[in-house]
Amino acid sequence: xxxxxxxxxxxxxxxxSKSFGGVQAVSRVSVDVQKGQILxxxxxxxxxxxxxxxxxxxxxxxxxGTIVLEGQDLTRLSPARVAGRGIARTxxxxxxxxxxxxxxxxxxxxxxxxxxxxxxxMLYWGPGRREEVEHRxxxxxxxxxxxxxxxRKRPVxxxxxxxxxxxxxxxxxxxxxxxxxxxxxxxxxxHEEKEDMARFILDVNxxxxxxxxxxxxxxxxxxxxxxxxxxxxxxxxxxEGTPAEVKAHPQVIKAYLGTKATV
Amino acid sequence: xxxFFDLFVNGLxxxxxxxxxxxxxxxxxxxxxxxxxxxxxxxxxxGYIAAALVVLYKLPLAVALPVLLGSMIALGFIVERGVxxxxxxxxxxxxxxxxxxxxxxxxxxxxxxxxxxxxxxxxPIPLEPYVIWEIYISPVNLVAALVSGVFLVAFVWFFxxxxxxIAMRATANDQQAAMAVGINVxxxxxxxxxxxxxxxxxxxxxxxxxxxxxxxxxxxxxxxxPAVILGGLDSVxxxxxxxxxxxxxxxxxxxxxxxxxxxxxxxxxxxxxxxxALMVRPxxxxxxxxxxxx
Numbered sequence: 001x002x003x004x005x006x007x008x009x010x011x012x013x014x015x016x017s018k019s020f021g022g023v024q025a026v027s028r029v030s031v032d033v034q035k036g037q038i039l040x041x042x043x044x045x046x047x048x049x050x051x052x053x054x055x056x057x058x059x060x061x062x063x064x065g066t067i068v069l070e071g072q073d074l075t076r077l078s079p080a081r082v083a084g085r086g087i088a089r090t091x092x093x094x095x096x097x098x099x100x101x102x103x104x105x106x107x108x109x110x111x112x113x114x115x116x117x118x119x120x121x122m123l124y125w126g127p128g129r130r131e132e133v134e135h136r137x138x139x140x141x142x143x144x145x146x147x148x149x150x151x152r153k154r155p156v157x158x159x160x161x162x163x164x165x166x167x168x169x170x171x172x173x174x175x176x177x178x179x180x181x182x183x184x185x186x187x188x189x190x191h192e193e194k195e196d197m198a199r200f201i202l203d204v205n206x207x208x209x210x211x212x213x214x215x216x217x218x219x220x221x222x223x224x225x226x227x228x229x230x231x232x233x234x235x236x237x238x239x240e241g242t243p244a245e246v247k248a249h250p251q252v253i254k255a256y257l258g259t260k261a262t263v
Numbered sequence: 264x265x266x267f268f269d270l271f272v273n274g275l276x277x278x279x280x281x282x283x284x285x286x287x288x289x290x291x292x293x294x295x296x297x298x299x300x301x302x303x304x305x306x307x308x309x310g311y312i313a314a315a316l317v318v319l320y321k322l323p324l325a326v327a328l329p330v331l332l333g334s335m336i337a338l339g340f341i342v343e344r345g346v347x348x349x350x351x352x353x354x355x356x357x358x359x360x361x362x363x364x365x366x367x368x369x370x371x372x373x374x375x376x377x378x379x380x381x382x383x384x385x386x387p388i389p390l391e392p393y394v395i396w397e398i399y400i401s402p403v404n405l406v407a408a409l410v411s412g413v414f415l416v417a418f419v420w421f422f423x424x425x426x427x428x429i430a431m432r433a434t435a436n437d438q439q440a441a442m443a444v445g446i447n448v449x450x451x452x453x454x455x456x457x458x459x460x461x462x463x464x465x466x467x468x469x470x471x472x473x474x475x476x477x478x479x480x481x482x483x484x485x486x487x488x489p490a491v492i493l494g495g496l497d498s499v500x501x502x503x504x505x506x507x508x509x510x511x512x513x514x515x516x517x518x519x520x521x522x523x524x525x526x527x528x529x530x531x532x533x534x535x536x537x538x539x540a541l542m543v544r545p546x547x548x549x550x551x552x553x554x555x556x557x
Binding site: 083096172175 | 426429430432433436437439440441442443444445446447448449
């Protein structure tokens, strides 16, 4: 199978399996993610897409297999450590600090980059203040980039769904991740919001060279923005390749449309 | 009127000591969703350690205090690691039963280690009351209020402004999101218990000095429930305001009503308030209203 981009492999997923009770959610899945790639994971409901993402971000630890980022094994680390190593994510059902403002949510995204201890942050001036100002600037840049200046002081819980999705992307970006995992970034949003989100994803990838792995159901969007597509069905990888290759793959057609399909 | 202010002001000072105990309770509930029925027993244990260090081992106060604070912080950590972490994901009743069990273990082990008879913690505080604007203020209450006040202000600052405090608030808000931004949620749980242990250590010294140290000291924990229900189970300012209200109300009510009924108002009224609060405003003054969409 042809590899689209020939960049070095940044994230190596090797033979990852995870089961819940008797259900094999992910079964010996291997994927090589190239640096700077936009990679989509698609598949019918229950294919194991979110489980695979949860294994990468260490929400679950896989029973077999390894996940290696730039030569470092992430498989057994805690979710917090994985975030510290440069993997940020968003969630299918949005996980934000709902009682806090947009700015505070993004500032929390800077947590792993903050070095001030209790004592130093008590001093208003000096290094503590310099660090604070520095993080503020990063956060304000992201707010500009995502065009959410107007709502920066609003508590996140009061925002409409589409904007919450955008704030969650902002918080993930605030980590300055090497790899960004997006679990249905367009799920439940309207047409206009979908277009905005697609634009932001492409811009992030373009401006910062961030590797992006996303799960998405909207095939139009997937085919438009991804360079590489991985197809899961019933926990197994059934195909991968460029959008065009995947679209023509007989097993993919079978998984989506059933047998005896003619396209 | 001077009599009323006597009762009110001294009540508020006692209330600040309730607030100190309530803070530990709220902190644990907020960060880890554990309803800790052993909070009063932690206070008692703190009082026992203080009394043991000062009375039994004859340590000077300047040495005893850091040892006490250190050992109560350690106790908080150990309880979280050893007893509550294995219970993560169990149902609410099991966790509540564990804390009730812990409460009895604390009482039993304190009595076994240092004896059941009442001990005093001698603090260098004058007994003569101060008179300010015709209000009699007991120096013991004043010192207690100052210590509690300083701790509460320091804690609120820590919670609002420091990196770890903000991480604690974030964890209380959404655990999944907290993990995703790289916050070590397990450490936050342990930290909550450690700070609750610290608050209990101070509470133990102050309450122990006021009413003596024996296993009965754990009963101050019972007053925490009306305080946190009034203030809101998951609200730090609520714990402070609730504690102050309970202190003031019981002091004023005891002053006016006790002479007619022969005592008991102190124990009666806070709970009547609690029951009324639960009927009228179940989330407390400052608590987060949880709206479930069905």
